Amino acid sequence: xxxxxxxxxxxxxxxxxxxxxxxxxxxxxxxxxxxxxxxxxxxxxxxxxxxxxxxxxxxxxxxxxxxxxxxxxxxxxxxxxxxxxxxxxxxxxxxxxxxxxxxxxxxxxxxxxxxxxxxxxxxxxxxxxxxxxxxxxxxxxxxxxxxxxxxxxxxxxxxxxxx
Amino acid sequence: xxxxxxxxxxxxxxxxxxxxxxxxxxxxxxxxxxxxxxxxxxxxxxxxxxxxxxxxxxxxxxxxxxxxxxxxxxxxxxxxxxxxxxxxxxxxxxxxxxxxxxxxxxxxxxxxxxxxxxxxxxxxxxxxxxxxxxxxxxxxxxxxxxxxxxxxxxxxxxxxxxxxxxxxxxxxxxxxxxxxxxxxxxxxxxxxxxxxxxxxxxx
Numbered sequence: 001x002x003x004x005x006x007x008x009x010x011x012x013x014x015x016x017x018x019x020x021x022x023x024x025x026x027x028x029x030x031x032x033x034x035x036x037x038x039x040x041x042x043x044x045x046x047x048x049x050x051x052x053x054x055x056x057x058x059x060x061x062x063x064x065x066x067x068x069x070x071x072x073x074x075x076x077x078x079x080x081x082x083x084x085x086x087x088x089x090x091x092x093x094x095x096x097x098x099x100x101x102x103x104x105x106x107x108x109x110x111x112x113x114x115x116x117x118x119x120x121x122x123x124x125x126x127x128x129x130x131x132x133x134x135x136x137x138x139x140x141x142x143x144x145x146x147x148x149x150x151x152x153x154x155x156x157x158x159x160x161x162x163x
Numbered sequence: 164x165x166x167x168x169x170x171x172x173x174x175x176x177x178x179x180x181x182x183x184x185x186x187x188x189x190x191x192x193x194x195x196x197x198x199x200x201x202x203x204x205x206x207x208x209x210x211x212x213x214x215x216x217x218x219x220x221x222x223x224x225x226x227x228x229x230x231x232x233x234x235x236x237x238x239x240x241x242x243x244x245x246x247x248x249x250x251x252x253x254x255x256x257x258x259x260x261x262x263x264x265x266x267x268x269x270x271x272x273x274x275x276x277x278x279x280x281x282x283x284x285x286x287x288x289x290x291x292x293x294x295x296x297x298x299x300x301x302x303x304x305x306x307x308x309x310x311x312x313x314x315x316x317x318x319x320x321x322x323x324x325x326x327x328x329x330x331x332x333x334x335x336x337x338x339x340x341x342x343x344x345x346x347x348x349x350x351x352x353x354x355x356x357x358x359x360x361x362x363x364x365x366x
Contacts, residue, residue: 014215014222016212016214016215016216016311017212017214017315017318018211019212019215030222031222032222032309032310032312032315033312033315034309034311034313034314034315034316035315035319055211055315055319055322056322056323064326065210065211065212068211068322099312099316101308101313101316110319138312139308139309139312139313139315140309140312141222141309156224
């Protein structure tokens with residue numbers, strides 16, 4: 001799946017690695033994140049939102065699936081939202097994930113790199129990050145609620161939190 | 164640069180991992196007094212975007228034992244159980260009733276980790292014979308987390324360099340009945356290259 005082209009309103013959409021989806025009120029989008037970062041963009045006036053499950057920081061110039069990399073996922077989400085009438089003006093972002101699941105001593109600290117790349121990609125298009133839940137060593141289950149734009153984050157042994 | 168696809172060699176790899184799984188199954192039978200055996204689900208090479216659907220770990224919490232094969236030629240092995248199945252295995256190995264405590268005791272964790280050790284050694288022996296490189300597993304560690312998030316981390320090294328992911332998955336049986344346990348073996352880039360070279364030399 002590259003992008004869910006139909007706008008889901010009721011059935012929750014599950015977004016796996018490198019996938020993206022778009023939905024509107026009262027829909028929900030769910031995902032499980034480890035070192036990947038989930039980007040939830042929400043346009044409050046139209047109550048349309050989109051979510052990308054970003055796996056790697058950058059395409060490094062290679063042609064690839066747009067949702068897989070932070071540098072291509074953000075523009076692709078914005079384009080999909082624009083086609084549904086949601087402009088960048090007023091758009092907000094919530095991001096979660098970027099854990100170091102196998103500890104932080106190894107050479108490939110992909111979680112941290114993903115966080116930095118997602119922040120840079122959002123800054124480049126001037127979309128504010130209004131909520132974030134990042135880093136650590138645990139996986140996260142996130143639920144993006146298109147009624148409110150909020151994202152609920154669950155992690156093992158911790159109380160669920162809403163950002 | 165890593166070979167982009169294993170497609171032509173998949174049948175060969177299937178046979179290799181079939182043999183490795185058979186060794187692991189013998190070890191597992193011995194460890195569980197003949198109760199539990201393994202079968203290879205398959206060796207798959209698929210786009211990263213299809214992994215979540217193909218392995219269907221869902222979004223529930225799982226109990227896992229993770230082993231990392233250290234060194235340049237390496238990878239990760241992840242043994243997954245749902246809570247109920249993990250408890251049952253620990254109880255069977257320890258000859259005790261199934262625990263109802265929410266916390267896993269050190270002994271229960273150790274029993275599952277030892278299971279990971281036994282399986283990984285069986286796989287590594289088969290792989291070492293084939294690719295001619297000595298593989299050294301890390302001590303196993305016990306983790307309770309979302310299965311998809313742990314598998315995601317294991318896939319990162321391959322995802323950084325290839326569009327398609329090579330993954331081997333195995334399921335368990337108790338007296339013919341399928342159990343909700345899985346083993347995933349994810350080679351790193353150097354092991355993929357070593358396997359590819361060995362496949363080429365053997366064909």
